[in-house]
Amino acid sequence: MSHFLLSLIIVAQQYSTESLLSISSSSSLRNEFRRKKSIVIREMSLSQNRKLGTTRAPTCHRINTTVAEMREMLSTQSAEVAAFEDLSWFARDRRCDAVAATLKYEKWLRWCHAGWGGLAKDRTALQDLAYPEKRKRVGYLACTQNIPTRDVLGRPVIIVVARRHSASRRNLASSQALCLDVLEDAVAACDQYIEQFITIVDLRAIGPDQVDLKFIYWLITTLRNYYPKRLGQIAIMDAPTLLFQTAWSIIEPTLGKHAAMVRLVSSSDIRRYYFRSGEVPRELR
Numbered sequence: 001m002s003h004f005l006l007s008l009i010i011v012a013q014q015y016s017t018e019s020l021l022s023i024s025s026s027s028s029l030r031n032e033f034r035r036k037k038s039i040v041i042r043e044m045s046l047s048q049n050r051k052l053g054t055t056r057a058p059t060c061h062r063i064n065t066t067v068a069e070m071r072e073m074l075s076t077q078s079a080e081v082a083a084f085e086d087l088s089w090f091a092r093d094r095r096c097d098a099v100a101a102t103l104k105y106e107k108w109l110r111w112c113h114a115g116w117g118g119l120a121k122d123r124t125a126l127q128d129l130a131y132p133e134k135r136k137r138v139g140y141l142a143c144t145q146n147i148p149t150r151d152v153l154g155r156p157v158i159i160v161v162a163r164r165h166s167a168s169r170r171n172l173a174s175s176q177a178l179c180l181d182v183l184e185d186a187v188a189a190c191d192q193y194i195e196q197f198i199t200i201v202d203l204r205a206i207g208p209d210q211v212d213l214k215f216i217y218w219l220i221t222t223l224r225n226y227y228p229k230r231l232g233q234i235a236i237m238d239a240p241t242l243l244f245q246t247a248w249s250i251i252e253p254t255l256g257k258h259a260a261m262v263r264l265v266s267s268s269d270i271r272r273y274y275f276r277s278g279e280v281p282r283e284l285r
Contacts, residue, residue, distance in 0.1 A: 021166045028267050051234025052274065053261065055153050056195045060096035063088050070105065078109065083230055091229040095211035108226050116180050119173060123184070132268035138164045139178060148189040149281055155232055156189035156197040158182055159283055165207045175215055183227055196232035200270065200284065202270035203239045209246045220254055221272040234262045237284070 059067070065086045071079045087105060094101035111117050119128035127134075134140075142149035142157040149157050165175070186197040203210075223231060236244070244264075252259050265273075271280050 021043040024091065051263070052151070052153055052197060053198060053235075053263070054209075055155055055193075055232055057089070057092050057229035059092050062096050064098040066091040066101065068100045068239050070102045073098065073102040074106070078106070090228070092156065104225070104228070111226055117176075117179065119177055125182075126177050126181055129174055130174055130181045132171060132174045133165075133178040134181070136164045137161065138175075139182050141182055141189065142283075146186075147279065147280070150194075152276055153198075153232075154193075156186045157281065158186050158197060158199040159281060160199060161220045161283060162201060162203050162210045165212060166209050167215070168209055170212070170215075171217075172215065175212075176218060179219060179222070183222075183230075187227065187230055196230055198235065198274075199275070200235045200237055202237050203244065204237070204267070205237055206243070208243065211243070213247075213250065216251060217254065219253075220258075224258070231261060234263060235265050235270065235274065237265055238267050239264055 032051040051149040067084060069093065070087050071082065074082060084106075090101045090108070091098070094104060115121045116126060120129055129196075139158065141157050151157050190197060255262070267284065268285050275281075
């Protein structure tokens with residue numbers, strides 16, 4: 001709020017004392033003042049939105065040409081079944097580098113044909129494998145009556161309650177299956193306007209047993225290779241300083257440039273900036 005007041009003072013200083021005194025009687029000056037006030041508010045809003053991450057993946061100007069080049073590189077069978085949406089997504093991820101996009105698409109295709117890397121033969125089997133973790137509500141797509149809950153930017157929201165996960169007692173395959181099941185739901189909830197989802201990780205009341213490096217490394221690899229550019233931001237809520245700093249010093253190097261997607265926030269930030277009034281998921285209140 002102090003930044004807002006300061007901005008309005010700067011706007012006001014653009015006018016002489018006489019002009020400001022005449023605002024009440026001059027509709028043109030009054031309208032100009034209101035216009036500049038609205039610009040200040042809009043710029044603040046855009047600045048805040050930038051802190052919330054992104055809603056769409058980057059694009060490139062020669063997407064159709066790149067997709068055509070990718071089809072030529074694929075085997076005849078793969079090219080015939082390849083959907084334009086899938087090819088174009090990997091083309092955008094690789095910034096229209098057809099060779100790099102084709103290699104990444106083929107890797108994703110092999111992973112899909114193997115059943116999420118060999119975890120399950122179909123979605124039902126994946127959900128069955130995920131059930132032991134799912135019943136703990138460790139991670140899930142926030143929703144109300146099967147309608148995905150969206151943040152203030154319109155993105156589907158994945159909530160992770162870290163204190164419900166135990167690195168010493170979990171079954172790795174079950175944890176991975178739960179993660180993939182939730183990711184599939186989140187991707188399905190996106191559309192042509194909102195292409196990305198957001199993940200909010202609640203780190204309240206966690207200890208060393210919740211720091212599951214093996215699972216985290218698997219997740220980083222999975223997101224990077226098989227769900228590229230799907231994630232708009234990871235909001236880490238109420239992280240315990242010492243424990244998080246220790247874990248982050250190990251994890252951050254594996255993220256590379258993607259580390260910029262991680263933002264440390266408080267529970268009050270989540271309530272104030274990430275959701276409209278009355279729409280904060282129950283777990284985050």
